[in-house]
Amino acid sequence: MKLMWFHLMPYTELPDDFNQKHPSVWVDIHSSLFDPRRAHHMYNDFMDELEYAAEVGFDAVCVNEHHSNGYGLMPSPNLIASSLARRTTDTALCVMGNSLALYNPPTRVAEEFAMIDCISGGRLIAGFPVGSPMDTCYAYGQNPSMLRERYYEAHDLVKKAWTEKETFAFSGRFNQQRYVNIWPRPIQNDPHPPIWIPGGGSIETWRWCAEMDYVYCYLSYYGYKAGLTTMQGFWNEMAKLGKDRNPYRAGFLQFVGVAESRQQALDLYSEPAEYFYGRCLHVDARFALPPGYTTEATQRAGIEGMMTKAANLANPATKASLKATNMKDIVDGGYVIIGSPDEVVEQIRHVATSLNVGHLMLLLQYGNMSKDTTKYNTRMFAEQVMPRVKDLFDDWEDKWWPKPLAKGQRAAVPAFRPQLAAAE
Amino acid sequence: MSAPKASTVEINGFPCRVWTKGTGPKLGFLAGLGGLPRWLPFLDKLAETRTVIVPSLPGYPGATGHTELDTHLDWVLAVRQLIDKAGLAGADLIGASVGGAFAAEMAAIFPGHVRKLVLIAPFGLFDAQEPATDPWAQRKDNVAGLMCANGEMWNALVAVPEGANSIEWPIEMGRASEAAARAFWPLGNTHLEKRLGLIAAPTLILWGERDAVLPPSYAKKFAAGINGSTRVETVAGAGHLAYLDQPDAVARAVLAHFS
Numbered sequence: 001m002k003l004m005w006f007h008l009m010p011y012t013e014l015p016d017d018f019n020q021k022h023p024s025v026w027v028d029i030h031s032s033l034f035d036p037r038r039a040h041h042m043y044n045d046f047m048d049e050l051e052y053a054a055e056v057g058f059d060a061v062c063v064n065e066h067h068s069n070g071y072g073l074m075p076s077p078n079l080i081a082s083s084l085a086r087r088t089t090d091t092a093l094c095v096m097g098n099s100l101a102l103y104n105p106p107t108r109v110a111e112e113f114a115m116i117d118c119i120s121g122g123r124l125i126a127g128f129p130v131g132s133p134m135d136t137c138y139a140y141g142q143n144p145s146m147l148r149e150r151y152y153e154a155h156d157l158v159k160k161a162w163t164e165k166e167t168f169a170f171s172g173r174f175n176q177q178r179y180v181n182i183w184p185r186p187i188q189n190d191p192h193p194p195i196w197i198p199g200g201g202s203i204e205t206w207r208w209c210a211e212m213d214y215v216y217c218y219l220s221y222y223g224y225k226a227g228l229t230t231m232q233g234f235w236n237e238m239a240k241l242g243k244d245r246n247p248y249r250a251g252f253l254q255f256v257g258v259a260e261s262r263q264q265a266l267d268l269y270s271e272p273a274e275y276f277y278g279r280c281l282h283v284d285a286r287f288a289l290p291p292g293y294t295t296e297a298t299q300r301a302g303i304e305g306m307m308t309k310a311a312n313l314a315n316p317a318t319k320a321s322l323k324a325t326n327m328k329d330i331v332d333g334g335y336v337i338i339g340s341p342d343e344v345v346e347q348i349r350h351v352a353t354s355l356n357v358g359h360l361m362l363l364l365q366y367g368n369m370s371k372d373t374t375k376y377n378t379r380m381f382a383e384q385v386m387p388r389v390k391d392l393f394d395d396w397e398d399k400w401w402p403k404p405l406a407k408g409q410r411a412a413v414p415a416f417r418p419q420l421a422a423a424e
Numbered sequence: 425m426s427a428p429k430a431s432t433v434e435i436n437g438f439p440c441r442v443w444t445k446g447t448g449p450k451l452g453f454l455a456g457l458g459g460l461p462r463w464l465p466f467l468d469k470l471a472e473t474r475t476v477i478v479p480s481l482p483g484y485p486g487a488t489g490h491t492e493l494d495t496h497l498d499w500v501l502a503v504r505q506l507i508d509k510a511g512l513a514g515a516d517l518i519g520a521s522v523g524g525a526f527a528a529e530m531a532a533i534f535p536g537h538v539r540k541l542v543l544i545a546p547f548g549l550f551d552a553q554e555p556a557t558d559p560w561a562q563r564k565d566n567v568a569g570l571m572c573a574n575g576e577m578w579n580a581l582v583a584v585p586e587g588a589n590s591i592e593w594p595i596e597m598g599r600a601s602e603a604a605a606r607a608f609w610p611l612g613n614t615h616l617e618k619r620l621g622l623i624a625a626p627t628l629i630l631w632g633e634r635d636a637v638l639p640p641s642y643a644k645k646f647a648a649g650i651n652g653s654t655r656v657e658t659v660a661g662a663g664h665l666a667y668l669d670q671p672d673a674v675a676r677a678v679l680a681h682f683s
Contacts, residue, residue, distance in 0.1 A: 137609075138561065145606035146494065173494060286561045290609075292602035296595055303591050 001352055001392040002401070004094060005053035005378065006062040006253060006361040009046045009080075010071040012368040013038055014279045024284035025070040026134045039073065045371040046073075047080065051087050052375055053364075056382035060092035060125065062361055064198075064219075065099055066132075067139035071280035078112045085120035086413055092402045093120055096198055096217070096361075097127020101147050102140050105175055106154035107182055110161040113193065114186045121411070122187035122404035127217070128155060129198045134283065137290040145292030150174050162192040187405060194400045196251060196359075201230040202298045206237045209249075215359065215400045217251030221281065224254060224351040225334035231355040247358030248398040254351060255336040255363045258344045258380045265338040268373055270327040273336050275367030278325040336366075341384035348389050358393045359400075425468050428478070433509035435482060435502050438489025442510045443478040446471030451682060452479065452512040454503070456521025456544070456665050457559060457571060457637075458581060459484030459600040466667040469675035474682075479510040481523060483603025485596055490603040496614055499607050500529050504537070513537050516682045520544035520667055521637075522604045525616060528646075532622035541625040542678050543646060545638050545664055547608050548616030554639045556612055560605050573634040573663035581668060612638070620649030627654045628681040630674060632662030655681075 014025070014033060022030060050061045063080045066072030074080060081095050093116060098109045117124040130136070130151050137144045153172045157180070160168070167181035186193050196215040199205040209216040218230050231252065235245060243249070255276075257269030294302075324333050331338055337347045352360060364381060365374040404410070428445035443463065451474045453467065459480060470476045482502055483490025493499050503526045507513055517538045519527020524546025531538040550556060559570065568575030584593050608614065627650050631643040643656045657677055662669040 141610045143606060143609040144560075145490070145602045145609070284563075286563045286566075290560055291598060291605045296599070299595055299598065300591060303594065 001247070001389065002059040002359045002398065003381075003386055003389070004060040004062050004092075004251075004359060004361045005050070005058040006064075006094075006096070006363050007046055007050055007365060008064065008066075008071055008363065009042070009073040010276065010280055010367060011039070011073060012042055014070055014275075018279045019282045022282070024287065025280055025282045026066075027068050027138045027284070027287050029068065029070045033070070042073065046365070047083060047087075049365055049371060049374050049378070050080070050084055053378050053382075054084070054088040054091035056379055057386065058091065058362075058378075058382065060094045061088065062094040062096050064096045064127070065129070065135070067135045069134070069139075071276070078116060081116050081124075082119060085116055085123070087416065088120075089410075089413070090404075090407075091123065092125055093123050094125040094196070094361075095127055096125075096196065096219070097129050099129050099131030099136055099151075100154035100158065101142055101150035102131060102136060103154070105177055106157050107161050107177065107180060109154070110158040111182050111184070113158075114162070114182060114184045117186040117188055117193055118184050120404070121409075122193075123402050124186070124188065124193045125196055125402055126193045127196045127198055128158075133290050133293050134287045137293060138287050143292075144290035146174070147293060148295065159192060159195075162186055162189070188403055190403070194402060196400070198251075201233060202295065203233075203237060203301065204295060204297060206234050207241065210238060210241045210243050215249060215251055217253070217359070217361070219251075219253040219361070221253070221255070221277075221335065223334035223336065224252070224355060227252060227355060231357065235356055245356060246396050246399075247352070247356045247393045248396055248400055250355070250357045251359035251361055252351070252355055252357040253361045253363065254348075255366055256344060256348070256381060257336055257338040257364075257377055258341055258385060259338075259377075260340060262339045262343060265340070266327065269336065269338055269369070269377070272365075272367035272369035272373070273330050274325060274327055277330055277335065280367060341380065341388075344381070344385050345388045348385060349392065352389065352392050358396065358398060425463060425465065428463055428467070428471075428476075430486075433479070433506065435487075435505050435509070436489050436492050438482060438492070439487065440482060440489065440506055441480045441486025443467075444475065446474055446476045448474040449682075450475045450477055450512060450515040451678075452477050452507065452510065452515055452517045454479070454481060454517070454519040454523030454527050455484065456523055456667075457601070457604055458578070458597070458665070459486075459603075461485040461582060461597065461600075462585065464581075464667065464671065466671035466675055469671055470678065473679065477510050477512055477515070479506045479512070481506070481526065481603065483606065484600050488599075490599075490606050493606065496607070499526070500533065503530060504534060507537055514539060516540045516542075518542040518544065518678055519546060521664060522547045522608060524548070525608070525612075525614060528616060528623065529619065531625045531627070532619040535622070535624050538625045540682050541623065541627040542630065542681055543627060544630045544666055544674065545632060545635050545642075546616075546646065547612040547638070548614045549642055549645055550611040550613035551639075551642070551645070554641060556638045556642075557636060558610070559637055560601070560609065570636045571663060571665050571668075573632060573661055573669045577668040578665070617645070617649050620646065621651050623650045624652045626652050626681070628677065629654065629656045630659055630666060630677060631656070632664060632666040632669060633658045633660055634662065635664045635666075637664040
């Protein structure tokens with residue numbers, strides 16, 4: 001299986017009384033809470049952590065896009081990915097992803113992803129989320145009733161921009177361009193970089209991923225127990241559509257904290273986990289459901305209870321039934337897997353096999369976890385967990401993984417000289 | 425209240441419900457946020473002396489087709505066809521809230537289509553100095569109090585009627601909200617001020633004195649922009665959907681203006 005290291009880049013210094021004094025971590029979080037001098041260190045710590053994860057052997061490093069968000073400091077994940085392209089060598093770069101409807105014209109995504117693919121020698125995984133209500137409809141003012149149509153059209157345009165050899169005109173419902181001819185073009189051109197789709201639990205998305213042969217990723221913050229129903233729904237739908245159970249069709253996000261013992265793990269990871277589930281997911285419910293964001297088919301399924309409200313569970317603003325913010329409930333609920341290496345190995349094997357997920361995206365930094373603790377968690381996982389779960393799904397081929405240039409064909413990146421770094 | 429006569433017209437291939445009740449000269453009503461999931465006492469009052477014709481805007485209760493409308497021009501042309509097919513061309517027209525913005529467009533762009541105009545707290549303008557409230561970013565329990573001075577009036581509008589499909593009813597209510605958002609996201613601003621000067625129809629502007637969505641001071645901006653003779657009246661004890669809060673007072677003012 002593939003083990004991927006995911007960073008959300010949370011602001012790590014939200015005050016203790018944040019939830020009492022502020023209505024939301026997202027959309028209208030107050031600017032006075034943001035100290036750019038502190039953020040300088042946070043960004044550099046986070047990028048150190050991503051580079052470290054690549055160094056210790058994770059298959060991929062993952063970044064994502066959020067706007068006006070106190071737990072996600074990456075309005076542009078592409079900036080981070082381009083830096084990682086230069087500071088890593090063989091690790092896949094998973095940009096999870098660019099919210100297509102937010103880019104005008106959407107060919108900007110085709111261009112920037114092509115740049116990252118060229119700079120990295122063909123290591124890009126191209127994630128295309130619709131984007132959360134908070135990011136797209138509120139922070140970016142997109143019309144919720146048109147968001148999905150714009151998303152699908154932008155997808156068609158980006159894919160055609162990657163694959164069409166001649167300059168072409170695109171006459172869409174929302175986008176019109178006379179001359180589409182992106183330079184650069186992606187290295188992965190057979191036919192294009194792997195496309196992965198992070199989504200909630202809508203049947204429409206599952207069917208579309210199956211039809212397009214894309215990887216479906218369920219990126220919930222609530223762990224494998226809450227995710228089980230969704231992933232079972234996904235696999236049932238694949239079976240109905242006549243698709244095989246290749247676990248690499250799917251990706252799943254899981255928080256993990258590993259230490260020498262369960263008690264040590266509790267000691268180390270309780271504070272950052274409680275910071276994340278307490279402060280970082282403190283999203284005002286008024287930003288939960290812009291009218292039209294959820295399709296009527298999904299609403300109908302939700303009301304009828306067929307879907308166990310999976311789409312809502314993926315959305316922090318509608319977490320009404322899932323409010324654990326203390327470590328015992330967080331662990332009991334399966335949001336965060338903690339324990340000794342043996343205990344974590346057992347749980348990871350259980351997660352991967354019960355959900356049938358070949359791409360496991362791990363959050364090993366969360367909340368206000370320090371760089372030292374993050375590196376410890378990352379190293380413990382790489383050295384003592386990874387080798388004992390790696391064999392899972394060996395019988396299956398991962399057809400959705402990047403195909404970089406052969407090593408001999410790739411540029412040699414000169415060693416970084418730290419004396420040129422920003423002065424302390 | 426006896427039931428109105430219901431018929432259906434097609435706009436862009438999608439059905440839109442038209443309710444008719446009463447006798448006398450015709451008048452039309454384009455409803456505000458939430459649309460008309462049920463007939464109203466306000467409309468009954470008007471129907472005592474007038475033929476009241478109530479077409480549903482695309483996506484509002486009783487109608488679909490909002491998903492085909494991408495631009496403001498699409499919307500304006502859909503409403504124009506709705507007015508024509510409902511038999512309202514040349515009649516008096518009332519528009520409230522989001523329906524008010526479209527009623528103003530009709531009078532501005534197709535002056536022959538509207539004899540006299542009543543606008544009840546219409547959408548269409550935005551003033552950054554006095555920003556309108558975001559009706560689409562509200563916690564559920566705040567909505568009723570935002571729409572009406574007496575929140576119970578809103579609750580009564582959207583309550584599930586006996587025998588209604590419990591799955592489809594909330595979806596229909598959500599669809600009305602989506603349709604309004606589709607036309608007016610994110611600020612309610614269609615730059616209507618550019619076209620107000622084209623309105624020649626005698627216009628009455630009504631505004632609930634406790635409108636929590638659009639500041640009552642917006643009434644002056646409409647009055648200043650409209651070219652025809654214009655009068656502003658404040659409705660005491662009313663919120664954004666004044667025709668729900670004060671059906672008698674609003675109906676009286678409307679009928680006096682049209683007479």
